[in-house]
Amino acid sequence: MKAAAHRLVLLGPPASGKGTQGRLMEEHWHVPVVSVGDVLRREIASGSPVGKEAASFMNFGRLVPDRVAVAAVEAWLAGGAGESFVFDGFPRTVGQARALDEVLARHGAPLTAALWLELDESAIAGRVDRRVTCADCGRSFQVGSQVAARDGVCPVCGGKLTVRKDDDPVTLAERLEQYREHTTPVKDFYASRGLLRVIEGGRTPEEVFAQIEAATANPQEATA
Ligand code: AMP
Numbered sequence: 042m043k044a045a046a047h048r049l050v051l052l053g054p055p056a057s058g059k060g061t062q063g064r065l066m067e068e069h070w071h072v073p074v075v076s077v078g079d080v081l082r083r084e085i086a087s088g089s090p091v092g093k094e095a096a097s098f099m100n101f102g103r104l105v106p107d108r109v110a111v112a113a114v115e116a117w118l119a120g121g122a123g124e125s126f127v128f129d130g131f132p133r134t135v136g137q138a139r140a141l142d143e144v145l146a147r148h149g150a151p152l153t154a155a156l157w158l159e160l161d162e163s164a165i166a167g168r169v170d171r172r173v174t175c176a177d178c179g180r181s182f183q184v185g186s187q188v189a190a191r192d193g194v195c196p197v198c199g200g201k202l203t204v205r206k207d208d209d210p211v212t213l214a215e216r217l218e219q220y221r222e223h224t225t226p227v228k229d230f231y232a233s234r235g236l237l238r239v240i241e242g243g244r245t246p247e248e249v250f251a252q253i254e255a256a257t258a259n260p261q262e263a264t265a
Pocket residue numbers: 055077078079081098099100102103104105106110129130131132133134137207216
């Protein structure tokens with residue numbers, strides 16, 4: 042039997058596990074997962090004009106302008122998306138959500154669900170404080186449980202572990218403010234369309250993924 046198509050957005054506050062769940066979806070479902078944050082970090086590393094513009098927002102914990110985020114997603118879709126795909130960390134504003142609706146309607150491929158990872162702010166602060174990220178493959182790890190030290194090497198690819206520039210307490214406070222102001226309204230946007238699936242993000246990666254599988258198994262069944 043043919044597997045059901047997954048066309049998802051994966052949303053939630055900083056450090057709610059979006060990147061980790063995106064990787065599990067790639068591994069288990071073999072679907073492409075596009076993280077707009079990763080795309081922008083690559084632009085910054087390459088020193089491109091888009092990267093320079095993005096850095097002037099990202100380094101201060103602010104969202105990049107909608108046109109920059111939407112252009113990144115449109116470029117990816119134009120590269121030949123299949124019938125399944127996941128956007129991690131997009132859309133983060135209602136303007137982006139409306140733009141995505143229009144782009145996907147043009148592709149004849151509407152979303153099948155919007156996954157919302159919930160995590161309370163004290164857990165977020167703890168995770169960000171212990172988070173290191175591989176400069177090569179972009180995977181994140183928790184110091185103390187997944188890797189021993191901040192300055193070690195990536196257990197997956199051997200790359201250098203670094204602390205993300207925007208993972209300091211002051212920048213995190215701004216990212217949370219941007220999330221509350223701009224991204225939480227996106228939840229109502231998808232709830233009103235019957236697409237919202239709320240997921241408890243405070244559990245282990247495997248437990249969170251099990252919730253995601255249950256929430257996406259039957260596209261007709263909403264949990265919120
Ligand atoms: P993330 O890697 O998802 O935590 O995103 C890191 C940063 O990239 C955010 O704090 C924003 O500055 C920027 N960013 C990522 N996705 C978007 C988006 N959809 N809209 C605007 N800015 C974004």
